[in-house]
Amino acid sequence: MRRTIAKASLLTALNLLFFALIGTAVLAITYQLTHDPIARSEEMEKLKLIAQIAPAGSYDNDIIKDTTELEPDQLLGNDTATPAYLGRLNGVPSMAVMQVIAPDGYGGKIHMVIAIRSDGRIAGVRVVSDKETPGLGDYIEIAKSKWINGFAGKALDNPDAGGWKVKKDGGVFDYMAGATITPRAVVKAVHKALQYYALHREILFKAHASTAQAEKVKGEQQ
Amino acid sequence: MTSREFKDIFYNGVWKQNTGVVQLLGLCPILAVSSSVVNAVSLGLATMLVMTLSGAAIAPIRQLVPNEARIPVFILIIAVLVTVVQFTMNAYMYKLYVVLGIFIPLIVTNCIVLARIESFASKNPVLESALDGFAMGLGLTAVLAVLGGIREIFGHGTLLSGIDMVFGETAKSWVVTVVPDYHGFLLAILPPGAFITLGMLIAAKNWLNLRAEQNLKGAGATIVPVDGGCSPAMH
Numbered sequence: 487m488r489r490t491i492a493k494a495s496l497l498t499a500l501n502l503l504f505f506a507l508i509g510t511a512v513l514a515i516t517y518q519l520t521h522d523p524i525a526r527s528e529e530m531e532k533l534k535l536i537a538q539i540a541p542a543g544s545y546d547n548d549i550i551k552d553t554t555e556l557e558p559d560q561l562l563g564n565d566t567a568t569p570a571y572l573g574r575l576n577g578v579p580s581m582a583v584m585q586v587i588a589p590d591g592y593g594g595k596i597h598m599v600i601a602i603r604s605d606g607r608i609a610g611v612r613v614v615s616d617k618e619t620p621g622l623g624d625y626i627e628i629a630k631s632k633w634i635n636g637f638a639g640k641a642l643d644n645p646d647a648g649g650w651k652v653k654k655d656g657g658v659f660d661y662m663a664g665a666t667i668t669p670r671a672v673v674k675a676v677h678k679a680l681q682y683y684a685l686h687r688e689i690l691f692k693a694h695a696s697t698a699q700a701e702k703v704k705g706e707q708q
Numbered sequence: 709m710t711s712r713e714f715k716d717i718f719y720n721g722v723w724k725q726n727t728g729v730v731q732l733l734g735l736c737p738i739l740a741v742s743s744s745v746v747n748a749v750s751l752g753l754a755t756m757l758v759m760t761l762s763g764a765a766i767a768p769i770r771q772l773v774p775n776e777a778r779i780p781v782f783i784l785i786i787a788v789l790v791t792v793v794q795f796t797m798n799a800y801m802y803k804l805y806v807v808l809g810i811f812i813p814l815i816v817t818n819c820i821v822l823a824r825i826e827s828f829a830s831k832n833p834v835l836e837s838a839l840d841g842f843a844m845g846l847g848l849t850a851v852l853a854v855l856g857g858i859r860e861i862f863g864h865g866t867l868l869s870g871i872d873m874v875f876g877e878t879a880k881s882w883v884v885t886v887v888p889d890y891h892g893f894l895l896a897i898l899p900p901g902a903f904i905t906l907g908m909l910i911a912a913k914n915w916l917n918l919r920a921e922q923n924l925k926g927a928g929a930t931i932v933p934v935d936g937g938c939s940p941a942m943h
Contacts, residue, residue: 494774497774498776501773501774501777505781506784509784513791513792520795520796520798524798524799527798528802530802620897621863621892621894622894
Protein backbone atom coordinates (compact mmCIF):
# COMPACT_ATOMS: atom_id res chain seq x y z
CA MET A 487 0.00 0.00 0.00
CA ARG A 488 2.66 2.42 1.05
CA ARG A 489 4.70 1.55 -2.03
CA THR A 490 1.85 2.24 -4.40
CA ILE A 491 1.28 5.65 -2.85
CA ALA A 492 4.96 6.48 -3.14
CA LYS A 493 4.97 5.29 -6.72
CA ALA A 494 1.91 7.33 -7.62
CA SER A 495 3.37 10.47 -6.03
CA LEU A 496 6.63 9.94 -7.82
CA LEU A 497 4.85 9.55 -11.15
CA THR A 498 2.84 12.69 -10.53
CA ALA A 499 5.97 14.60 -9.59
CA LEU A 500 7.80 13.39 -12.68
CA ASN A 501 4.83 14.36 -14.79
CA LEU A 502 4.86 17.87 -13.33
CA LEU A 503 8.61 18.08 -13.85
CA PHE A 504 8.20 17.00 -17.46
CA PHE A 505 5.69 19.75 -18.22
CA ALA A 506 7.71 22.30 -16.29
CA LEU A 507 10.72 21.48 -18.47
CA ILE A 508 8.73 21.82 -21.66
CA GLY A 509 7.28 25.11 -20.45
CA THR A 510 10.73 26.40 -19.54
CA ALA A 511 12.06 25.46 -22.95
CA VAL A 512 9.22 27.25 -24.75
CA LEU A 513 9.75 30.36 -22.63
CA ALA A 514 13.50 30.31 -23.19
CA ILE A 515 13.01 30.18 -26.95
CA THR A 516 10.40 32.97 -26.89
CA TYR A 517 12.68 35.09 -24.73
CA GLN A 518 15.55 34.62 -27.16
CA LEU A 519 13.36 35.52 -30.13
CA THR A 520 11.78 38.61 -28.60
CA HIS A 521 14.67 39.93 -26.54
CA ASP A 522 16.13 42.17 -29.23
CA PRO A 523 12.84 43.57 -30.56
CA ILE A 524 11.77 44.36 -26.97
CA ALA A 525 15.01 46.17 -26.23
CA ARG A 526 14.67 48.08 -29.51
CA SER A 527 11.08 49.19 -28.94
CA GLU A 528 11.82 50.23 -25.35
CA GLU A 529 14.79 52.25 -26.52
CA MET A 530 12.71 53.87 -29.25
CA GLU A 531 10.01 54.87 -26.77
CA LYS A 532 12.62 56.42 -24.50
CA LEU A 533 14.25 58.23 -27.42
CA LYS A 534 10.86 59.57 -28.55
CA LEU A 535 10.18 60.88 -25.07
CA ILE A 536 13.63 62.42 -24.77
CA ALA A 537 13.29 63.92 -28.26
CA GLN A 538 10.11 65.66 -27.08
CA ILE A 539 11.80 67.42 -24.19
CA ALA A 540 15.39 67.76 -25.36
CA PRO A 541 15.33 69.62 -28.68
CA ALA A 542 17.27 68.05 -31.53
CA GLY A 543 20.61 69.77 -31.97
CA SER A 544 21.06 70.35 -28.25
CA TYR A 545 23.11 67.15 -28.09
CA ASP A 546 24.98 65.08 -30.66
CA ASN A 547 25.95 62.00 -28.66
CA ASP A 548 24.09 58.71 -28.34
CA ILE A 549 22.13 59.95 -25.34
CA ILE A 550 20.47 56.59 -24.60
CA LYS A 551 23.86 54.94 -24.08
CA ASP A 552 25.47 57.80 -22.17
CA THR A 553 23.97 57.15 -18.78
CA THR A 554 24.90 57.36 -15.15
CA GLU A 555 23.09 55.76 -12.23
CA LEU A 556 21.52 58.16 -9.75
CA GLU A 557 21.40 56.79 -6.22
CA PRO A 558 18.11 57.08 -4.33
CA ASP A 559 17.68 60.65 -3.22
CA GLN A 560 14.86 62.42 -1.45
CA LEU A 561 15.07 65.22 -4.02
CA LEU A 562 14.47 62.79 -6.89
CA GLY A 563 11.91 60.69 -5.05
CA ASN A 564 13.42 57.44 -6.34
CA ASP A 565 13.85 54.49 -4.00
CA THR A 566 16.12 52.49 -6.31
CA ALA A 567 18.97 53.76 -8.46
CA THR A 568 17.64 55.14 -11.76
CA PRO A 569 19.63 56.01 -14.88
CA ALA A 570 20.05 59.63 -15.99
CA TYR A 571 20.76 60.32 -19.66
CA LEU A 572 23.51 62.78 -20.46
CA GLY A 573 23.52 64.90 -23.59
CA ARG A 574 26.76 66.33 -24.93
CA LEU A 575 27.43 68.69 -27.79
CA ASN A 576 30.93 68.33 -29.25
CA GLY A 577 31.86 66.46 -26.11
CA VAL A 578 30.75 69.26 -23.80
CA PRO A 579 27.88 68.47 -21.39
CA SER A 580 24.75 70.20 -22.64
CA MET A 581 21.80 68.40 -21.13
CA ALA A 582 20.80 66.01 -18.39
CA VAL A 583 17.63 63.94 -18.60
CA MET A 584 16.61 62.66 -15.17
CA GLN A 585 13.76 60.51 -13.98
CA VAL A 586 11.81 62.02 -11.15
CA ILE A 587 9.00 60.70 -8.99
CA ALA A 588 6.44 62.95 -7.34
CA PRO A 589 5.32 60.87 -4.35
CA ASP A 590 2.28 62.95 -3.43
CA GLY A 591 -0.04 62.86 -6.45
CA TYR A 592 -3.76 62.47 -5.83
CA GLY A 593 -3.61 58.87 -7.07
CA GLY A 594 -0.15 57.99 -5.81
CA LYS A 595 3.22 58.37 -7.45
CA ILE A 596 3.64 60.42 -10.61
CA HIS A 597 6.62 59.33 -12.72
CA MET A 598 8.21 62.04 -14.82
CA VAL A 599 11.27 62.77 -16.90
CA ILE A 600 12.86 66.18 -16.85
CA ALA A 601 15.50 67.55 -19.20
CA ILE A 602 17.71 70.29 -17.76
CA ARG A 603 20.15 72.30 -19.87
CA SER A 604 23.69 72.67 -18.63
CA ASP A 605 22.92 76.28 -17.57
CA GLY A 606 20.19 75.01 -15.21
CA ARG A 607 17.19 75.98 -17.34
CA ILE A 608 14.51 73.37 -17.94
CA ALA A 609 14.26 72.16 -21.52
CA GLY A 610 11.11 70.17 -20.90
CA VAL A 611 9.16 67.91 -18.57
CA ARG A 612 6.93 64.93 -19.41
CA VAL A 613 4.79 62.66 -17.28
CA VAL A 614 5.66 59.05 -17.99
CA SER A 615 2.95 57.41 -15.89
CA ASP A 616 0.42 58.51 -13.31
CA LYS A 617 -2.82 57.41 -11.70
CA GLU A 618 -4.48 60.81 -11.49
CA THR A 619 -8.25 61.02 -11.97
CA PRO A 620 -9.08 60.69 -15.67
CA GLY A 621 -10.62 63.86 -17.01
CA LEU A 622 -9.76 65.84 -13.89
CA GLY A 623 -6.14 65.58 -12.77
CA ASP A 624 -4.69 64.08 -15.92
CA TYR A 625 -4.11 67.45 -17.62
CA ILE A 626 -0.47 67.02 -16.57
CA GLU A 627 -0.17 64.54 -19.46
CA ILE A 628 0.86 66.09 -22.77
CA ALA A 629 -1.79 64.02 -24.55
CA LYS A 630 -4.50 65.84 -22.60
CA SER A 631 -3.19 69.38 -22.23
CA LYS A 632 -0.23 71.68 -22.86
CA TRP A 633 0.04 72.51 -19.16
CA ILE A 634 3.30 70.63 -18.67
CA ASN A 635 5.01 72.85 -21.28
CA GLY A 636 4.79 75.70 -18.77
CA PHE A 637 8.00 74.44 -17.18
CA ALA A 638 10.15 75.04 -20.27
CA GLY A 639 12.75 77.74 -19.66
CA LYS A 640 12.15 77.86 -15.91
CA ALA A 641 15.11 77.57 -13.54
CA LEU A 642 15.91 77.64 -9.83
CA ASP A 643 16.08 81.46 -9.88
CA ASN A 644 13.23 81.88 -12.37
CA PRO A 645 10.90 82.12 -10.58
CA ASP A 646 12.55 82.34 -7.15
CA ALA A 647 11.82 79.80 -4.43
CA GLY A 648 8.55 81.50 -3.43
CA GLY A 649 7.23 81.27 -6.97
CA TRP A 650 7.64 77.52 -7.28
CA LYS A 651 4.02 76.91 -6.37
CA VAL A 652 0.69 76.83 -8.15
CA LYS A 653 -1.07 80.21 -8.42
CA LYS A 654 -3.59 79.21 -5.77
CA ASP A 655 -0.71 78.97 -3.25
CA GLY A 656 0.83 82.24 -4.39
CA GLY A 657 3.19 80.84 -7.02
CA VAL A 658 3.42 81.35 -10.75
CA PHE A 659 2.17 78.02 -12.12
CA ASP A 660 -1.30 77.55 -13.56
CA TYR A 661 -3.71 74.94 -12.27
CA MET A 662 -7.22 73.85 -13.10
CA ALA A 663 -9.99 74.39 -10.58
CA GLY A 664 -10.97 71.18 -8.85
CA ALA A 665 -7.59 69.52 -9.25
CA THR A 666 -4.83 71.30 -7.36
CA ILE A 667 -3.23 68.36 -5.55
CA THR A 668 -1.91 66.98 -8.83
CA PRO A 669 -0.15 70.11 -10.18
CA ARG A 670 1.10 70.90 -6.65
CA ALA A 671 2.87 67.52 -6.59
CA VAL A 672 4.33 68.03 -10.05
CA VAL A 673 5.58 71.56 -9.37
CA LYS A 674 7.17 70.44 -6.12
CA ALA A 675 8.90 67.48 -7.77
CA VAL A 676 10.25 69.61 -10.63
CA HIS A 677 11.53 72.19 -8.16
CA LYS A 678 13.29 69.47 -6.17
CA ALA A 679 14.79 68.02 -9.35
CA LEU A 680 16.31 71.42 -10.11
CA GLN A 681 17.78 71.55 -6.60
CA TYR A 682 19.22 68.08 -7.12
CA TYR A 683 20.74 69.16 -10.41
CA ALA A 684 22.29 72.24 -8.83
CA LEU A 685 23.91 70.11 -6.13
CA HIS A 686 25.08 67.26 -8.34
CA ARG A 687 25.73 68.81 -11.72
CA GLU A 688 29.45 68.19 -11.72
CA ILE A 689 29.35 64.65 -10.40
CA LEU A 690 26.55 63.88 -12.81
CA PHE A 691 28.58 64.65 -15.89
CA LYS A 692 31.93 63.50 -14.61
CA ALA A 693 30.70 60.06 -13.64
CA HIS A 694 30.67 58.66 -17.10
CA ALA A 695 32.80 61.04 -19.09
CA SER A 696 36.04 59.84 -20.62
CA THR A 697 39.14 61.34 -19.10
CA ALA A 698 39.50 63.76 -21.98
CA GLN A 699 35.98 65.00 -21.52
CA ALA A 700 36.44 65.21 -17.78
CA GLU A 701 39.55 67.34 -18.33
CA LYS A 702 37.60 69.57 -20.63
CA VAL A 703 34.87 70.06 -18.06
CA LYS A 704 37.45 70.88 -15.44
CA GLY A 705 39.12 73.34 -17.80
CA GLU A 706 35.85 75.14 -18.31
CA GLN A 707 35.22 75.49 -14.64
CA GLN A 708 38.58 77.03 -13.89
CA MET B 709 -16.29 17.09 -36.06
CA THR B 710 -19.62 17.41 -37.82
CA SER B 711 -20.91 20.79 -38.88
CA ARG B 712 -23.67 20.33 -36.34
CA GLU B 713 -21.12 20.01 -33.51
CA PHE B 714 -19.18 22.90 -34.95
CA LYS B 715 -22.28 25.10 -34.85
CA ASP B 716 -23.16 23.99 -31.34
CA ILE B 717 -19.73 24.79 -29.93
CA PHE B 718 -19.66 28.11 -31.71
CA TYR B 719 -23.18 29.14 -30.67
CA ASN B 720 -22.49 28.05 -27.11
CA GLY B 721 -19.30 30.08 -26.87
CA VAL B 722 -20.44 33.26 -28.54
CA TRP B 723 -24.04 33.50 -27.37
CA LYS B 724 -25.63 30.87 -25.15
CA GLN B 725 -22.83 30.52 -22.58
CA ASN B 726 -21.23 33.90 -23.29
CA THR B 727 -18.50 34.48 -20.68
CA GLY B 728 -19.19 38.18 -20.31
CA VAL B 729 -22.97 38.34 -19.93
CA VAL B 730 -24.02 34.76 -19.04
CA GLN B 731 -21.24 32.94 -17.19
CA LEU B 732 -19.94 36.18 -15.69
CA LEU B 733 -16.47 34.72 -15.30
CA GLY B 734 -13.30 36.76 -15.41
CA LEU B 735 -15.03 40.05 -14.66
CA CYS B 736 -12.04 41.80 -13.10
CA PRO B 737 -10.16 42.49 -16.35
CA ILE B 738 -13.43 43.08 -18.23
CA LEU B 739 -14.39 45.89 -15.91
CA ALA B 740 -10.90 47.32 -15.64
CA VAL B 741 -9.91 47.65 -19.29
CA SER B 742 -13.25 48.35 -20.91
CA SER B 743 -12.96 52.13 -20.63
CA SER B 744 -12.26 52.39 -24.36
CA VAL B 745 -12.87 50.21 -27.42
CA VAL B 746 -9.22 49.78 -28.32
CA ASN B 747 -8.14 48.67 -24.85
CA ALA B 748 -11.14 46.40 -24.44
CA VAL B 749 -10.85 44.67 -27.81
CA SER B 750 -7.08 44.29 -27.47
CA LEU B 751 -7.35 42.48 -24.16
CA GLY B 752 -10.27 40.47 -25.54
CA LEU B 753 -8.21 39.35 -28.52
CA ALA B 754 -5.22 38.49 -26.32
CA THR B 755 -7.50 36.40 -24.10
CA MET B 756 -9.08 34.75 -27.15
CA LEU B 757 -5.64 33.85 -28.48
CA VAL B 758 -4.63 32.36 -25.16
CA MET B 759 -7.89 30.41 -24.88
CA THR B 760 -7.58 28.98 -28.40
CA LEU B 761 -3.93 28.04 -27.94
CA SER B 762 -4.45 26.54 -24.50
CA GLY B 763 -7.42 24.52 -25.73
CA ALA B 764 -5.34 23.16 -28.57
CA ALA B 765 -2.31 22.55 -26.34
CA ILE B 766 -4.10 20.79 -23.51
CA ALA B 767 -6.52 18.58 -25.45
CA PRO B 768 -3.77 16.33 -26.94
CA ILE B 769 -2.05 15.79 -23.56
CA ARG B 770 -5.24 15.29 -21.54
CA GLN B 771 -4.59 11.56 -21.16
CA LEU B 772 -0.96 12.06 -20.09
CA VAL B 773 -1.77 14.23 -17.10
CA PRO B 774 -2.65 12.39 -13.88
CA ASN B 775 -5.95 13.59 -12.50
CA GLU B 776 -4.55 14.90 -9.20
CA ALA B 777 -1.89 17.01 -10.91
CA ARG B 778 -4.06 18.39 -13.68
CA ILE B 779 -4.70 21.87 -12.25
CA PRO B 780 -1.00 22.73 -11.77
CA VAL B 781 -0.16 21.36 -15.21
CA PHE B 782 -3.00 23.29 -16.85
CA ILE B 783 -2.05 26.50 -15.08
CA LEU B 784 1.57 25.96 -16.04
CA ILE B 785 0.67 25.59 -19.71
CA ILE B 786 -1.67 28.59 -19.63
CA ALA B 787 1.03 30.66 -17.92
CA VAL B 788 3.58 29.71 -20.56
CA LEU B 789 1.19 30.68 -23.37
CA VAL B 790 0.29 33.97 -21.71
CA THR B 791 3.96 34.82 -21.25
CA VAL B 792 4.60 34.08 -24.92
CA VAL B 793 1.75 36.43 -25.88
CA GLN B 794 3.08 39.02 -23.42
CA PHE B 795 6.63 38.92 -24.84
CA THR B 796 5.27 39.20 -28.36
CA MET B 797 3.14 42.23 -27.49
CA ASN B 798 6.01 43.81 -25.64
CA ALA B 799 8.19 43.42 -28.71
CA TYR B 800 5.81 44.48 -31.45
CA MET B 801 3.04 46.56 -29.80
CA TYR B 802 4.95 48.35 -27.10
CA LYS B 803 2.49 51.19 -26.42
CA LEU B 804 -0.47 48.87 -26.13
CA TYR B 805 1.58 46.63 -23.89
CA VAL B 806 2.19 49.57 -21.58
CA VAL B 807 -1.49 50.50 -21.52
CA LEU B 808 -2.78 46.98 -20.85
CA GLY B 809 0.05 46.50 -18.38
CA ILE B 810 -0.68 44.13 -15.55
CA PHE B 811 -3.83 42.78 -17.23
CA ILE B 812 -1.88 40.73 -19.77
CA PRO B 813 -0.06 38.56 -17.21
CA LEU B 814 -3.32 38.43 -15.26
CA ILE B 815 -4.95 36.48 -18.12
CA VAL B 816 -3.36 33.47 -16.41
CA THR B 817 -5.61 33.96 -13.43
CA ASN B 818 -8.69 34.78 -15.49
CA CYS B 819 -10.94 31.99 -14.32
CA ILE B 820 -12.67 31.68 -17.69
CA VAL B 821 -9.48 30.27 -19.25
CA LEU B 822 -9.06 27.52 -16.68
CA ALA B 823 -12.81 26.94 -16.58
CA ARG B 824 -12.95 26.08 -20.29
CA ILE B 825 -9.87 23.88 -20.03
CA GLU B 826 -11.29 22.01 -17.07
CA SER B 827 -14.82 21.62 -18.42
CA PHE B 828 -14.10 21.23 -22.13
CA ALA B 829 -10.53 20.80 -23.37
CA SER B 830 -9.69 18.13 -20.80
CA LYS B 831 -12.54 15.97 -22.15
CA ASN B 832 -12.57 16.68 -25.89
CA PRO B 833 -10.33 16.31 -28.95
CA VAL B 834 -7.94 19.00 -30.17
CA LEU B 835 -9.98 20.72 -32.88
CA GLU B 836 -13.12 20.95 -30.79
CA SER B 837 -11.16 22.31 -27.83
CA ALA B 838 -9.42 24.95 -29.92
CA LEU B 839 -12.77 25.97 -31.41
CA ASP B 840 -14.36 26.13 -27.96
CA GLY B 841 -11.58 28.41 -26.72
CA PHE B 842 -11.87 30.53 -29.84
CA ALA B 843 -15.67 30.84 -29.63
CA MET B 844 -15.62 31.64 -25.91
CA GLY B 845 -12.89 34.22 -26.51
CA LEU B 846 -14.83 35.71 -29.40
CA GLY B 847 -17.94 36.03 -27.24
CA LEU B 848 -15.86 37.74 -24.56
CA THR B 849 -14.27 40.08 -27.10
CA ALA B 850 -17.70 41.01 -28.48
CA VAL B 851 -18.99 41.91 -25.02
CA LEU B 852 -15.81 43.86 -24.32
CA ALA B 853 -16.15 45.74 -27.62
CA VAL B 854 -19.74 46.78 -26.86
CA LEU B 855 -18.93 47.62 -23.26
CA GLY B 856 -15.85 49.61 -24.29
CA GLY B 857 -17.80 51.38 -27.03
CA ILE B 858 -20.62 52.48 -24.75
CA ARG B 859 -18.26 53.62 -22.00
CA GLU B 860 -16.02 55.48 -24.43
CA ILE B 861 -18.91 57.32 -26.11
CA PHE B 862 -20.41 58.36 -22.78
CA GLY B 863 -17.08 58.98 -21.11
CA HIS B 864 -15.09 60.74 -23.82
CA GLY B 865 -17.48 61.27 -26.73
CA THR B 866 -15.16 59.38 -29.06
CA LEU B 867 -14.70 55.92 -30.54
CA LEU B 868 -11.46 54.10 -31.30
CA SER B 869 -9.28 56.64 -29.50
CA GLY B 870 -5.82 55.18 -28.99
CA ILE B 871 -6.03 53.10 -32.17
CA ASP B 872 -2.60 54.47 -33.09
CA MET B 873 -1.17 52.34 -30.27
CA VAL B 874 -1.95 49.30 -32.41
CA PHE B 875 -1.53 50.48 -35.99
CA GLY B 876 0.98 53.31 -35.65
CA GLU B 877 0.77 57.06 -36.14
CA THR B 878 -1.16 56.88 -39.44
CA ALA B 879 -4.14 55.35 -37.63
CA LYS B 880 -4.67 58.56 -35.62
CA SER B 881 -7.16 59.75 -38.25
CA TRP B 882 -9.38 56.71 -37.65
CA VAL B 883 -10.58 58.09 -34.34
CA VAL B 884 -14.28 58.91 -34.56
CA THR B 885 -15.51 61.91 -32.63
CA VAL B 886 -19.09 61.00 -31.87
CA VAL B 887 -19.96 64.06 -29.82
CA PRO B 888 -17.83 67.07 -30.78
CA ASP B 889 -16.58 69.31 -27.99
CA TYR B 890 -17.65 66.80 -25.34
CA HIS B 891 -16.59 67.51 -21.80
CA GLY B 892 -16.56 63.95 -20.62
CA PHE B 893 -18.68 62.01 -18.18
CA LEU B 894 -16.47 60.73 -15.42
CA LEU B 895 -18.85 58.05 -14.14
CA ALA B 896 -18.70 56.15 -17.43
CA ILE B 897 -14.90 55.91 -17.29
CA LEU B 898 -14.61 54.97 -13.63
CA PRO B 899 -15.36 51.43 -12.36
CA PRO B 900 -19.02 52.09 -11.44
CA GLY B 901 -19.67 52.90 -15.10
CA ALA B 902 -18.37 49.44 -16.00
CA PHE B 903 -20.74 47.73 -13.56
CA ILE B 904 -23.75 49.75 -14.65
CA THR B 905 -23.10 49.20 -18.36
CA LEU B 906 -22.44 45.49 -17.90
CA GLY B 907 -25.66 45.19 -15.91
CA MET B 908 -27.57 46.78 -18.78
CA LEU B 909 -25.94 44.43 -21.29
CA ILE B 910 -26.95 41.42 -19.18
CA ALA B 911 -30.50 42.77 -18.97
CA ALA B 912 -30.57 43.26 -22.74
CA LYS B 913 -29.34 39.71 -23.33
CA ASN B 914 -31.94 38.27 -20.96
CA TRP B 915 -34.66 40.30 -22.61
CA LEU B 916 -33.66 39.01 -26.04
CA ASN B 917 -33.68 35.44 -24.74
CA LEU B 918 -37.07 35.91 -23.15
CA ARG B 919 -38.55 37.34 -26.32
CA ALA B 920 -37.13 34.53 -28.44
CA GLU B 921 -38.61 31.99 -26.05
CA GLN B 922 -42.00 33.63 -26.08
CA ASN B 923 -42.01 33.72 -29.87
CA LEU B 924 -41.28 30.01 -29.88
CA LYS B 925 -44.09 29.09 -27.53
CA GLY B 926 -46.62 31.41 -29.03
CA ALA B 927 -48.55 34.18 -27.35
CA GLY B 928 -50.31 31.93 -24.83
CA ALA B 929 -47.17 30.55 -23.18
CA THR B 930 -46.29 31.44 -19.62
CA ILE B 931 -43.09 33.33 -18.96
CA VAL B 932 -40.33 30.96 -17.94
CA PRO B 933 -37.22 32.26 -16.18
CA VAL B 934 -34.34 32.51 -18.58
CA ASP B 935 -31.15 30.68 -17.92
CA GLY B 936 -29.14 33.79 -17.36
CA GLY B 937 -26.73 32.29 -14.87
CA CYS B 938 -27.26 35.34 -12.72
CA SER B 939 -30.74 35.12 -11.26
CA PRO B 940 -30.35 34.07 -7.64
CA ALA B 941 -33.96 35.06 -6.91
CA MET B 942 -35.20 32.27 -9.13
CA HIS B 943 -33.58 29.48 -7.17
